[in-house]
Amino acid sequence: MTRLGCAAMASDFITFTRNVFIPVTNMCRNNCAYCGFRREVGSPEARIMPPGEVLATLEKAAAFECKEALFTYGDAPQDPRFTKGLEQLGYATLTDYVYDLSLRAIDLGILPHTNGGVLPLPDLKKLWPVNASMGLMLETTAKLPAHQLSPLKDPEVRLEFIAEAGRMGIPFTTGILVGIGETWADRRASLEAIRDLHLKYDHIQEVIVQNFVPKPYIRMANVVPPTPEEMVEVLRLAREILPSDVSLQAPPNLTSHLDQFLQAGVEDVGGISPVTLDYINPECAWPSIDALKARGLKLRERLPVYPKYVRKGWYGAKVKPLVERYADEEGYCA
Ligand SMILES: O=c1nc2n(C[C@H](O)[C@H](O)[C@H](O)CO)c3cc(O)ccc3cc-2c(=O)[nH]1
Numbered sequence: 001m002t003r004l005g006c007a008a009m010a011s012d013f014i015t016f017t018r019n020v021f022i023p024v025t026n027m028c029r030n031n032c033a034y035c036g037f038r039r040e041v042g043s044p045e046a047r048i049m050p051p052g053e054v055l056a057t058l059e060k061a062a063a064f065e066c067k068e069a070l071f072t073y074g075d076a077p078q079d080p081r082f083t084k085g086l087e088q089l090g091y092a093t094l095t096d097y098v099y100d101l102s103l104r105a106i107d108l109g110i111l112p113h114t115n116g117g118v119l120p121l122p123d124l125k126k127l128w129p130v131n132a133s134m135g136l137m138l139e140t141t142a143k144l145p146a147h148q149l150s151p152l153k154d155p156e157v158r159l160e161f162i163a164e165a166g167r168m169g170i171p172f173t174t175g176i177l178v179g180i181g182e183t184w185a186d187r188r189a190s191l192e193a194i195r196d197l198h199l200k201y202d203h204i205q206e207v208i209v210q211n212f213v214p215k216p217y218i219r220m221a222n223v224v225p226p227t228p229e230e231m232v233e234v235l236r237l238a239r240e241i242l243p244s245d246v247s248l249q250a251p252p253n254l255t256s257h258l259d260q261f262l263q264a265g266v267e268d269v270g271g272i273s274p275v276t277l278d279y280i281n282p283e284c285a286w287p288s289i290d291a292l293k294a295r296g297l298k299l300r301e302r303l304p305v306y307p308k309y310v311r312k313g314w315y316g317a318k319v320k321p322l323v324e325r326y327a328d329e330e331g332y333c334a
């Protein structure tokens with residue numbers, strides 16, 4: 001079996017997780033100008049993934065030895081048609097449904113990592129025990145036109161949610177989205193805000209610096225994305241601002257300049273899925289793990305919870321046996 005590891009343990013290794021992406025619903029209370037994933041409630045393509053489809057996907061993932069189920073989906077719409085769809089599946093809330101799906105993932109040996117947007121606090125409390133870690137992109141501390149139709153992208157709301165996760169002792173993934181109308185000062189302020197949350201709660205395990213990728217079917221179709229050179233500068237800034245125990249992540253499928261990104265201080269390439277698309281950027285295929293290795297990257301697989309938090313015992317109660325098994329088998333915390 002491949003040895004698990006993390007950037008903090010072996011700095012010459014680039015870490016990743018072998019994951020499966022479960023986009024539970026594409027309906028969303030927000031409507032971000034850059035998002036190509038969201039569908040309007042009532043539209044023909046709007047959906048909640050049925051349990052059979054989720055289970056089949058998880059089973060396939062287990063066969064590929066995936067260790068992370070990334071439950072990333074739209075922020076639950078407050079719309080009776082959405083609620084009716086959930087009721088037809090036998091659930092009162094989206095969180096109740098995701099909870100049951102998470103138990104199925106755990107049964108199959110896959111650790112859930114949920115990013116379902118800004119959850120009500122009782123929902124965060126309900127989901128934490130079935131997760132190894134959780135996430136929410138800060139995106140930016142700026143108030144931008146791109147978020148005009150997205151009440152839950154209000155930076156104060158998001159900072160407060162990430163703080164609440166900190167008070168609950170949840171190892172957390174967050175990050176910034178680059179190229180959505182923010183200034184350099186906004187980028188700096190966003191990274192400093194994340195740093196300050198970590199200094200207060202010690203819970204930020206990784207920060208994703210993600211470049212905006214335009215698509216013809218979004219409102220921001222004609223917005224010019226950041227150049228690779230600009231991304232390298234943002235990554236350098238992030239590495240300078242963030243404490244050294246916070247891993248810096250960039251997705252490997254959104255750039256053709258990964259080598260320069262690694263040079264700039266990226267230590268982790270996040271989830272790579274051998275079984276599903278990146279549903280947020282479906283036109284950007286994930287490179288295979290073997291292809292990255294063939295390019296000379298020294299890759300090391302990790303769990304969705306970093307070793308530091310395994311040592312601290314910060315993971316959901318219901319994933320404890322699984323986390324301990326994987327961590328022991330692979331000398332993860334050594
Ligand atoms: O490990 C994580 N990766 C997250 N990712 C990374 C994801 O695995 C892919 O790298 C991206 O989808 C690439 O587009 C996100 C990507 C997004 O586009 C939007 C949100 C997320 C959120 C998370 C997250 O919470 N945790």
Ligand SMILES: C[C@H]1O[C@@H](n2cnc3c(N)ncnc32)[C@H](O)[C@@H]1O
Nearest residue numbers: 034035036137177211212213214280
């Ligand atoms: C799920 C995460 O995906 C990111 N996201 C959403 N739309 C895009 C896009 N067009 N390009 C890059 N990232 C995007 C946001 O940061 C969100 O939080």
Ligand code: SF4
Nearest residue numbers: 028030031032035038
């Ligand atoms: S990025 Fe997330 S919050 Fe924004 S519209 Fe898309 S699914 Fe909703």
